[in-house]
Amino acid sequence: MQQALHENPSYGMASLKFSPLVAHVIEATGAQELLDYGAGKGRLGLTLKTQVKGPLEIRHYDPAIPEWAAPAPPCELVACIDVLEHIEPGLLDNVLDDLKRVTLGVGVFTVHTAAAIKVLPDGRNAHLIQESPEWWMPKFRERFDVVRSESMPNGFWVIVQSKRENVDAPKA
Numbered sequence: 001m002q003q004a005l006h007e008n009p010s011y012g013m014a015s016l017k018f019s020p021l022v023a024h025v026i027e028a029t030g031a032q033e034l035l036d037y038g039a040g041k042g043r044l045g046l047t048l049k050t051q052v053k054g055p056l057e058i059r060h061y062d063p064a065i066p067e068w069a070a071p072a073p074p075c076e077l078v079a080c081i082d083v084l085e086h087i088e089p090g091l092l093d094n095v096l097d098d099l100k101r102v103t104l105g106v107g108v109f110t111v112h113t114a115a116a117i118k119v120l121p122d123g124r125n126a127h128l129i130q131e132s133p134e135w136w137m138p139k140f141r142e143r144f145d146v147v148r149s150e151s152m153p154n155g156f157w158v159i160v161q162s163k164r165e166n167v168d169a170p171k172a
Helices: 002-006 014-029 043-051 089-102 133-143
Strands: 033-037 057-061 075-080 103-112 144-152 155-162
Touching (some): 014 043, 014 103, 014 155, 033 043, 033 089, 043 057, 075 089, 089 133, 103 133, 103 144, 133 144, 133 155
Parallel strands (some): 033 075, 075 103
Antiparallel strands (some): 103 155, 144 155
């Protein structure tokens, strides 16, 4: 169903408004590689190429996009922008565990907590999980060290650090 939504040219625009945050984390950490997890049309990477100075290798993962559907290799910086609320509730822990697997250093994740404007072909709201930050944060803390989180209208963003190694946290 996500593949069908991605056929709409205006679907998947949220990453653009978060590109300055991701660019800031890239510069703060000195990351030279980024995995865009749930990349959609790849707009985040295209935008970051114009915002980040220095080399930046961008990898994409999105199971709804056939050319980016293979399991992603681990990466030093992972962005997961406006994705998690779209996950089937019964699969959320699997996706969060996979985010843990691929995040070698730092992750930048955003979650929209309210209903979406778009509706899936089966009639459900495109935001399959509409839960508060208080519901989400224990799930992140179970898998990551939370460096910073901020509320925003109808959602929040979080910067996390892998628990597997000690990396310098960004000064976000």
